[in-house]
Amino acid sequence: MIRFAASLAGRSFTRRAALSLALVLGLAGPALANSDDFVRGLWPDAAANGVSRAAFDASFAGYAPDNKIMELTRKQPEFSQTVQQYIDKRVTAAQANKGQGMAQEWRQTLQRAKERFGVQPEIVLAIWGMETNFGGFMGGTNTIHALATLTENNYRADFFRKELITALRIVSDGHVTPPNMVGSWAGAMGHTQFMPSSFQRYAIDFNGDGRKDIWNTIPDALGSTANYLNAFGWRPGETWGYEVKLPRGFNFAAARQMEKAPLSQWQQMGVTRVSGRAFPRGGDMARLYAPAGASGPTFLVLPNFDVIKRYNNSDSYALAVGHLADRILGGGSFATPWPSGDFALSKAQRSELQGLLNRAGYNVGTPDGVVGPKTRAAVLSFQASAGLPADGYISGLLLDRLKR
Numbered sequence: 001m002i003r004f005a006a007s008l009a010g011r012s013f014t015r016r017a018a019l020s021l022a023l024v025l026g027l028a029g030p031a032l033a034n035s036d037d038f039v040r041g042l043w044p045d046a047a048a049n050g051v052s053r054a055a056f057d058a059s060f061a062g063y064a065p066d067n068k069i070m071e072l073t074r075k076q077p078e079f080s081q082t083v084q085q086y087i088d089k090r091v092t093a094a095q096a097n098k099g100q101g102m103a104q105e106w107r108q109t110l111q112r113a114k115e116r117f118g119v120q121p122e123i124v125l126a127i128w129g130m131e132t133n134f135g136g137f138m139g140g141t142n143t144i145h146a147l148a149t150l151t152e153n154n155y156r157a158d159f160f161r162k163e164l165i166t167a168l169r170i171v172s173d174g175h176v177t178p179p180n181m182v183g184s185w186a187g188a189m190g191h192t193q194f195m196p197s198s199f200q201r202y203a204i205d206f207n208g209d210g211r212k213d214i215w216n217t218i219p220d221a222l223g224s225t226a227n228y229l230n231a232f233g234w235r236p237g238e239t240w241g242y243e244v245k246l247p248r249g250f251n252f253a254a255a256r257q258m259e260k261a262p263l264s265q266w267q268q269m270g271v272t273r274v275s276g277r278a279f280p281r282g283g284d285m286a287r288l289y290a291p292a293g294a295s296g297p298t299f300l301v302l303p304n305f306d307v308i309k310r311y312n313n314s315d316s317y318a319l320a321v322g323h324l325a326d327r328i329l330g331g332g333s334f335a336t337p338w339p340s341g342d343f344a345l346s347k348a349q350r351s352e353l354q355g356l357l358n359r360a361g362y363n364v365g366t367p368d369g370v371v372g373p374k375t376r377a378a379v380l381s382f383q384a385s386a387g388l389p390a391d392g393y394i395s396g397l398l399l400d401r402l403k404r
Contacts, residue, residue, distance in 0.1 A: 009401070038151075046168050046169075050172065050395055052172045058178050062101075065148065069146055070149065082343060083282070083315075084291075084338040087320050087323060095133075095324060098134055102134050103121060109222055110125070113206070116229060117234070120237075123240075124307070125323055126321045126325040130320060132190075138189075138381075139185070141185045141217070143189050144164065146183075148185075152257055162197070165194040166196035167187070169200070174210075176213045182215065191215070194214060200346065200366075229307055232307050238284070241289070241302050242274075242300050244300050287301055289319070291319065293389070294389035296337075297335070299319070343395065350369040351367040351368060382402070
């Protein structure tokens with residue numbers, strides 16, 4: 001379907017999808033009175049999953065619940081950011097230059113990954129850059145202690161307990177030592193930020209030393225990322241999408257009904273590449289993505305775009321990865337500029353917008369700051385009546401227009 005970015009442009013579900021859900025919905029309960037009892041209670045499950053006693057004891061050496069981690073679970077603020085802000089912060093000339101340097105430094109590794117998994121080097125590099133700034137910041141939290149803290153405090157305990165047991169098995173299998181198993185406070189690890197469960201499924205020993213080390217061995221991290229994308233259906237030799245130009249008076253309603261369609265069908269509607277070049281394969285299925293509505297850059301995104309979203313289920317993230325990959329290859333900024341002065345809406349501002357729509361005669365019900373079908377329909381009706389492109393895009397510029 002057509003995707004128009006909402007005001008929560010940066011909020012996303014990741015390849016650690018259950019993790020993100022846990023962070024949004026998890027409710028922390030009281031910690032057990034005795035952490036020693038908590039650790040002892042983990043041992044039978046760990047042993048049943050093949051964790052050695054030596055690895056278990058080494059992993060919990062010096063363990064105590066980390067109060068800072070629990071504070072972070074309670075600091076999940078509303079994330080208000082336009083897609084432009086999200087992209088501009090993450091895709092810069094400096095980042096592209098760094099990626100080009102990494103492309104030369106790791107050329108042989110990336111070429112082997114391409115030959116084995118079919119994933120282009122620039123995509124692997126872009127994910128690496130997005131996740132940890134090419135290893136510049138992988139998080140400094142002890143993964144096992146972080147997961148234990150979350151589990152002991154009953155914060156989505158079923159999910160984090162499983163990740164904890166998996167992390168212990170990774171240590172027990174000799175891939176990393178407990179002190180070197182570091183990552184984010186919520187358990188994402190290494191150069192390309194795998195949760196333990198993703199590590200178990202997709203991490204590979206790409207340098208042949210008998211260990212899968214995504215923390216200290218860059219070939220393992222890059223190969224594992226390519227393996228992950230391949231496992232979710234990466235189409236070798238194909239790109240993620242194209243920036244396109246829409247004809248004057250483009251029918252957004254018809255496009256919305258089409259959802260995904262062959263590129264040839266989009267061409268029949270007057271959609272063309274901004275480069276002026278033809279689409280290489282008219283039969284490729286694509287959907288229209290207009291992250292700033294009709295007044296900003298617009299894209300036809302292809303199957304590989306959705307594969308990138310398996311790494312992080314966010315259109316903003318996938319667009320940033322694709323754009324950074326193109327910049328690493330030497331491409332420039334988007335051809336169409338972002339709308340000037342736009343801003344994302346907070347929940348209070350979305351409620352204000354709904355109230356203004358109600359007062360203008362477009363019934364959205366009781367303003368609650370949640371954009372649902374009634375609000376979207378009201379926006380479309382208002383845009384049509386005001387002579388605006390009926391793209392359904394909700395943003396600061398629309399709020400300003402309603403205030404006139």
